[in-house]
Amino acid sequence: MEVVMSKIPRAKYTAEFRAEAVKLVLEKGHSTPEAARLLSIPEQSLGNWVRLAKNG
Incomplete structure (x- = not known):
């Protein structure tokens, strides 16, 4: 039996949240x-x- 590992979806954050x-x-x-x-x-x-914010 083959186990297939799927990727965890990347979280997406809004610019406002960041x-x-x-x-x-x-x-x-x-x-x-x-x-x-x-x-x-x-x-x-x-x-x-x-x-990134500190470096402009």
């Missing part, structure tokens, strides 16, 4: 891991968004 998530870190003083937990999103995703 902007608010970044604001939690840059303006509200939350750490990236803390904000990611609050929003139930991957820490790495939020870290990437914060890095």
Whole structure:
């Protein structure tokens, strides 16, 4: 019997959601891991968004 592994669909976040998530870190003083937990999103995703926001 062959087991077929299917990919987990990628989450899609709106620009507004990403902007608010970044604001939690840059303006509200939350750490990236803390904000990611609050929003139930991957820490790495939020870290990437914060890095991009800082770099313009």
